[in-house]
Every structure is written in C-alpha cells, then in structure tokens.
Amino acid sequence: MAYKVTGIRFNQYLKELEKEYLIFAPVALLGKGAFTNTDSVRYQKITKLEEVELTIKANFSAKEILLPITETLFYFNEDNWTEPKVHDKKILLFLRSCDIHGIKRLDDIYLRNGCEDPYYKVFRKKVRFCLIECYESFANCFCASMGTNITDEYDMFIRPEGDYVYVGINNKEMGRLDEKVVDLSPRFVMQNKTKVSIPKELSKGLAQSVFWEEYSSRCIGCGRCSFVCPTCSCFSMQDIFYKENKNMGERRRVWSSCMVDGFTDMAGGHSFRKKQGDRMRFRVMHKFHDYKKRFGYHMCVGCGRCDDACPEYISIAHCANRLKSIVEEK
Amino acid sequence: MSNTYLPFKSRIIKIIPHTAIDYTFLMEYKGDVKPGQFFEVSIPKFGEAPISVSEIGEGYVGLTIRRVGLVTNTIHELQEGGVLFLRGPYGNGFNIDLFKSKEVIVAAGGTGLAPVKGVVDYFADNVHEVTVFSLIAGFKSPKDILYKADFEKWQRTINVIVTVDGSDDETYTGNTGLITNYIQDISIENQSMANVIVVGPPVMIRFTVAEFLKRGIREENIWVSYERKMCCGVGKCGHCKIDDTYICLEGPVFNYVKAKSFID
Numbered sequence: 001m002a003y004k005v006t007g008i009r010f011n012q013y014l015k016e017l018e019k020e021y022l023i024f025a026p027v028a029l030l031g032k033g034a035f036t037n038t039d040s041v042r043y044q045k046i047t048k049l050e051e052v053e054l055t056i057k058a059n060f061s062a063k064e065i066l067l068p069i070t071e072t073l074f075y076f077n078e079d080n081w082t083e084p085k086v087h088d089k090k091i092l093l094f095l096r097s098c099d100i101h102g103i104k105r106l107d108d109i110y111l112r113n114g115c116e117d118p119y120y121k122v123f124r125k126k127v128r129f130c131l132i133e134c135y136e137s138f139a140n141c142f143c144a145s146m147g148t149n150i151t152d153e154y155d156m157f158i159r160p161e162g163d164y165v166y167v168g169i170n171n172k173e174m175g176r177l178d179e180k181v182v183d184l185s186p187r188f189v190m191q192n193k194t195k196v197s198i199p200k201e202l203s204k205g206l207a208q209s210v211f212w213e214e215y216s217s218r219c220i221g222c223g224r225c226s227f228v229c230p231t232c233s234c235f236s237m238q239d240i241f242y243k244e245n246k247n248m249g250e251r252r253r254v255w256s257s258c259m260v261d262g263f264t265d266m267a268g269g270h271s272f273r274k275k276q277g278d279r280m281r282f283r284v285m286h287k288f289h290d291y292k293k294r295f296g297y298h299m300c301v302g303c304g305r306c307d308d309a310c311p312e313y314i315s316i317a318h319c320a321n322r323l324k325s326i327v328e329e330k
Numbered sequence: 331m332s333n334t335y336l337p338f339k340s341r342i343i344k345i346i347p348h349t350a351i352d353y354t355f356l357m358e359y360k361g362d363v364k365p366g367q368f369f370e371v372s373i374p375k376f377g378e379a380p381i382s383v384s385e386i387g388e389g390y391v392g393l394t395i396r397r398v399g400l401v402t403n404t405i406h407e408l409q410e411g412g413v414l415f416l417r418g419p420y421g422n423g424f425n426i427d428l429f430k431s432k433e434v435i436v437a438a439g440g441t442g443l444a445p446v447k448g449v450v451d452y453f454a455d456n457v458h459e460v461t462v463f464s465l466i467a468g469f470k471s472p473k474d475i476l477y478k479a480d481f482e483k484w485q486r487t488i489n490v491i492v493t494v495d496g497s498d499d500e501t502y503t504g505n506t507g508l509i510t511n512y513i514q515d516i517s518i519e520n521q522s523m524a525n526v527i528v529v530g531p532p533v534m535i536r537f538t539v540a541e542f543l544k545r546g547i548r549e550e551n552i553w554v555s556y557e558r559k560m561c562c563g564v565g566k567c568g569h570c571k572i573d574d575t576y577i578c579l580e581g582p583v584f585n586y587v588k589a590k591s592f593i594d
Binding site: 073074076081083109110113114115117118119207208233234235236237238239240241246249251253256258263264265266267268269270271272273278282285286290291293294 | 332333334335336337372374375376377378379396398399401402441531532557558559561562564565566567568569571573574576578579593594
C-alpha cells in the first residue's frame with residue numbers, strides 16, 4: 001500500500017517529519033569524487049527530495065551515520081569525565097536493501113557480540129529506514145548472490161515517478177499522507193551482472209595457500225575497501241587533548257581496518273599478518289566464512305563498494321569466485 | 331544503562347619494580363576477578379592498554395606493566411598513591427578448579443608469566459590441592475627475570491626451573507638456554523593426565539607446545555593464553571579476532587584443541 005503524492009506534497013511531508021527526525025540520505029557532493037569533475041555520493045542531512053541522489057550508488061554506506069568515523073566516547077578533565085549529549089530526535093535514513101542488511105550486521109557486532117555497545121544502542125533505537133528501490137543493478141553489485149537484494153525491514157519506501165512520488169508506509173510512526181492510496185510494494189533487483197558463488201567450506205589449507213600471495217604485491221593497504229564497506233565495523237581508541245588546555249580532552253573511537261598497517265601491533269613489537277596477502281585473506285575469510293560460523297549468514301552484503309573503491313582494481317567478488325573454483329578443482 | 335567504556339579510578343597501593351622496565355602496580359580493586367583476565371588500563375590524554383592481572387589479593391589486583399609505549403611509559407612515571415583508570419576485568423581467565431587434584435606444569439616466557447602468575451600463586455599456597463605443580467619460566471637474560479621474591483617463595487612448595495636465553499652476567503649461576511631445552515628433562519608423572527599451561531610470545535608458545543606434545547601430553551590437556559591488540563575488550567573493535575573467535579570474549583585462555591586451529 002502506498003500514497004501517490006506530488007513532489008511538493010512529499011517535501012511538505014519531509015518538513016513535517018523534520019519536527020521529530022533528522023533526515024539523512026545520499027547526496028552528490030559536486031567535484032568531491034576521486035577524479036577531476038566527478039562527484040562523491042555520501043550521506044548528508046537533507047530537507048527535500050531534490051537533494052537526494054537516487055540514481056547512482058552512494059560511494060559510502062549509511063554506516064557513517066550510525067558509527068561516525070570519529071566518535072567521542074567521553075570528555076575528560078583531570079579528574080572526571082562526562083558522556084557526550086545525545087540529541088532527542090529520531091533519525092530517518094534513506095538507503096537501499098543491501099545497506100539495510102549491512103546494518104543488521106552492525107547490530108550483530110554492536111548489540112549481540114558480548115555486551116551491548118551503549119553508544120550504538122542509543123543511536124540505533126532512533127533509526128528508521130526509508131528504502132530506496134533499485135531498478136537495476138549498479139556496477140559491481142552482487143546483492144542477489146548474497147541474498148541481500150530483498151528486505152522487508154523498512155519503515156517506509158519511496159518511488160519518485162515524474163512529478164509524483166509514491167510513498168509506502170510500513171510503520172505507523174511515519175504518519176499518514178491523506179492522499180490517493182494505490183496498491184504498491186517496493187521493487188527489488190532480482191539479479192546482477194556480477195555473480196558470486198561462495199565455497200561452502202574454506203579449509204585451513206586454503207587459508208595457507210599461495211593463492212593469497214598475489215595480493216601482497218597488488219594491495220597497497222590503503223583500507224578504502226573497509227571504509228566504504230557497510231559491514232566493516234572495527235575501530236581503534238584514541239585519546240586527544242585540547243591545544244588550549246592540555247588537562248582537558250576526550251577519548252574517541254575512530255574507524256580502523258584490518259588492511260591497514262598497525263591493526264595488530266602490540267606494545268613490545270609483536271604483530272600479525274604483516275603481508276597484505278595475509279590481510280586480504282583475513283578480510284575475505286571474515287566476509288565469506290568465519291562471520292557465518294558465528295552469526296549464521298555471510299557478513300558481505302554484496303554492495304560491491306570495495307570493488308568500486310579499490311585503487312588497485314582488486315575485486316572481492318572475483319576473489320570469492322576464484323576460491324570457489326580452487327575448492328572445486330580439489 | 332551502564333557504559334562499559336567508562337573507566338573507574340583505582341589508587342596505586344604499591345609499586346614493585348622487577349627490572350628496569352617491568353613494574354608491578356598493586357591497584358585497589360574490589361570485585362570478582364580471575365587469573366588470566368585483563369583490565370583496560372588508561373591515563374586520559376595518553377590512551378588505554380590491555381594489561382593482564384598478575385596477582386589477586388584482598389582488595390587489590392596486581393598489574394605487571396612493561397614500559398614499551400606512550401601509555402605504559404606514562405604509567406611508569408606515577409607514584410604510589412597515584413591513580414590509574416581501569417575498566418574490566420575482561421576475558422575468561424584461568425579456571426582454577428579445572429586444575430585441582432591434577433598434575434600441573436606451567437611454562438611461561440618472559441612477561442607471559444604475568445597472566446598465569448595468579449594460578450602459580452594459588453597452587454604454591456595450596457599445594458595439597460594438586461598432585462604435582464611445576465613451573466618452567468624463561469627470560470631473555472638475568473636482568474629480565476621478573477618476580478624474584480616470588481620465585482624464592484614458590485621454590486619452597488613447588489618445582490621451579492628458571493632459565494635465561496643467554497647471559498653475559500658472570501655472577502649469574504642459573505640455567506641458560508631456551509625453555510624448550512628444559513621440557514625434555516622435566517619429570518612428568520602421568521603423561522596422559524598431566525595438564526600444561528603455556529603462556530608467552532607466539533613463537534615460544536608454538537615450540538613449547540610442540541615439545542610437550544612430544545612428551546606425550548594430550549592436546550586437550552594443554553592450555554594457552556593469547557596476547558593480542560585489543561582496543562575495546564568487549565567484542566566490538568575487531569582487533570583481536572582470529573577466525574570466528576574473539577580473544578577478548580572467548581579467550582584469552584584457550585584449550586589447545588581449539589587454539590591449534592587458529593590462523594592469524
């Protein structure tokens with residue numbers, strides 16, 4: 001079920017929602033792309049539909065709204081600490097099916113792996129999803145292979161068509177539009193050009209295989225694959241103090257990646273996975289093997305952003321398919 | 331809701347220097363804690379570091395800290411009566427009950443002795459609760475030997491072998507050579523029943539376990555404790571993960587049957 005409303009009416013609706021919600025959606029940042037004259041599509045606060053970039057895949061996922069790149073855990077002075085204030089508003093996120101599945105993975109780590117993360121929990125409770133439909137697959141997407149192309153975990157969905165917007169409401173909290181009602185459910189991509197099949201059993205032998213060595217010479221350890229990934233959720237702790245008053249500062253957590261130097265460094269000089277090939281293995285195994293052992297489904301949601309972002313043209317989809325063929329040859 | 335990332339203040343009751351760079355800080359602490367568990371220890375402005383519990387007493391815990399970085403260097407400058415910030419304890423730790431009424435051998439390399447020291451302390455004090463208890467500890471050189479006073483005490487009740495990798499100290503009259511050289515010589519009363527705990531740097535663990543397996547110790551009777559980078563201690567930051575295992579949650583103490591399958 002959906003309402004058919006004009007674009008103007010839809011923007012009014014967003015304005016009404018703004019009383020209760022901060023609204024975040026993918027926005028094209030002009031000229032901010034990797035190359036001259038290209039845009040970067042990232043999550044920004046929006047107030048009207050025209051600001052939202054719906055036609056291409058966001059370069060970064062909605063992850064950074066829930067897990068900021070840098071997040072203050074507490075402020076301290078010499079003797080005490082204070083937790084940062086959390087705003088009262090709920091959050092409406094415009095995102096695609098794969099990213100909704102990505103947030104499910106973040107929930108696993110931050111709410112179901114050991115104790116609940118207090119910061120994530122408070123934030124997560126406030127988040128509502130507005131599903132962006134995918135009419136056709138983008139480059140490097142393989143959501144259908146990962147089973148993340150379809151979702152019913154959305155609070156509303158939109159389908160802009162000409163001067164009109166179809167607005168599907170799946171949660172009473174999102175209100176009513178008192179406009180013409182039509183029978184409509186969201187469309188999903190059912191297949192992608194890129195297909196990935198994951199070997200059922202990735203054995204210990206394969207983990208030690210020379211297969212990974214090739215990546216040692218190709219991967220430069222920049223970590224872009226992790227930073228654009230909707231499911232990469234690792235962080236490091238960081239203390240900072242203020243230039244103006246060195247007795248005051250804050251403890252933060254910042255995004256981190258198993259592909260980047262220093263991830264496993266311990267005081268005293270020990271570290272693990274020094275070669276990029278070993279880091280690639282570690283990351284690929286997490287996405288397609290050991291996460292599933294722990295949580296029951298694969299971590300990777302097939303959004304293909306790592307393949308989009310890699311400056312060395314390394315493809316995780318290709319890597320997974322190669323592993324499959326190696327396993328089947330045996 | 332309680333926030334696990336917020337530390338609590340703990341006063342330094344006593345500082346025990348062992349070597350030029352290793353001190354044990356006895357910290358005020360009331361609450362449950364097991365040997366082999368760890369605290370995230372911090373000084374605001376400088377950061378946090380995971381430090382395992384090396385001693386457990388009434389109202390305090392001991393943290394043996396080597397100065398090897400910004401956080402630990404700063405901690406070493408503190409005096410008795412000063413304050414550290416702690417959160418924890420985290421991790422599974424050693425289950426003392428598991429070793430009761432058994433033959434137990436502990437092999438520790440360097441600061442690897444710290445996480446297992448609580449087990450040694452307990453059975454050295456309650457030696458009737460095990461059939462035999464032996465400790466083999468290896469250090470780089472005589473000046474790196476930790477817990478000298480404890481070794482003297484332990485020697486009265488349990489079997490102790492201390493060795494150093496090498497020595498240029500002429501006054502040193504003790505054993506030299508790697509821990510692995512001494513494993514073939516220790517007396518094991520019942521190979522199939524004896525329990526072994528191995529803690530130390532990764533390479534030491536690998537070769538020491540191999541020696542014990544050669545001596546006929548069963549894999550399921552070998553326990554190891556792993557050290558990894560840990561930023562959160564509560565299964566979120568991802569640094570300590572190996573395969574599908576989070577060292578901070580399911581470890582750092584593992585049975586070798588599980589640990590042998592780990593690929594970093």
